[in-house]
Amino acid sequence: xxxxxxxxxxxxxxxxxxxxxxxxxxxxxxxxxxxxxxxxxxxxxxxxxxxxxxxxxxxxxxxxxxxxxxxxxxxxxxxxxxxxxxxxxxxxxxxxxxxxxxxxxxxxxxxxxx
Amino acid sequence: xxxxxxxxxxxxxxxxxxxxxxxxxxxxxxxxxxxxxxxxxxxxxxxxxxxxxxxxxxxxxxxxxxxxxxxxxxxxxxxxxxxxxxxxxxxxxxxxxxxxxxxxxxxxxxxxxxxxxx
Numbered sequence: 001x002x003x004x005x006x007x008x009x010x011x012x013x014x015x016x017x018x019x020x021x022x023x024x025x026x027x028x029x030x031x032x033x034x035x036x037x038x039x040x041x042x043x044x045x046x047x048x049x050x051x052x053x054x055x056x057x058x059x060x061x062x063x064x065x066x067x068x069x070x071x072x073x074x075x076x077x078x079x080x081x082x083x084x085x086x087x088x089x090x091x092x093x094x095x096x097x098x099x100x101x102x103x104x105x106x107x108x109x110x111x112x113x114x
Numbered sequence: 115x116x117x118x119x120x121x122x123x124x125x126x127x128x129x130x131x132x133x134x135x136x137x138x139x140x141x142x143x144x145x146x147x148x149x150x151x152x153x154x155x156x157x158x159x160x161x162x163x164x165x166x167x168x169x170x171x172x173x174x175x176x177x178x179x180x181x182x183x184x185x186x187x188x189x190x191x192x193x194x195x196x197x198x199x200x201x202x203x204x205x206x207x208x209x210x211x212x213x214x215x216x217x218x219x220x221x222x223x224x225x226x227x228x229x230x231x232x
Binding site: 031033035040041042043044045048050058088090092094102103105107108110 | 118123149157158159161164205207218219220221222223224225
């Protein structure tokens, strides 16, 4: 099925551990995004990639790094996880914001840091 | 500064009634888009409706309509004939234009939890 695939769906980490959240889309979209969702705060942008080879910080980038491996894949890395990073993480993609107002979201990764 | 404000944390609505979810936004850019998403308890984000700032008519998609009042910077979602399956969190979001730093990025409100009762 066409869309955005995120792995894993659930993860529990200990404080200080590292991990990478994977995201892949098969719609040939140029732009990809990582959001986090916390209760009462909506979704906040962590990082985004307007095209292959470019990445930029969003609203809440501290503690995260990203890699746009190719046009399909955009990964989010937590180098040293903290309890404050407990959240639901969503990856999204978009073709061309000038023409395409549709954003496709993955199903999310629920991360708990203990 | 918060660019999208949803003032209703939660609301109950009876089945078959209409419900209006409030959304106000803040931008000085003349070119922007407004979105509504539904998030059921399963967690996925479902796109509902889009309104461009230059669109002359209010957007409609089935039972969803967007009451766009540009001068008031308001983009309320109206769900007609509510169904039990409409119980979910609803998010308003905005994308500003190409001349802004936030071009291409969706900015979300805090959401409104809707519970539809029989």
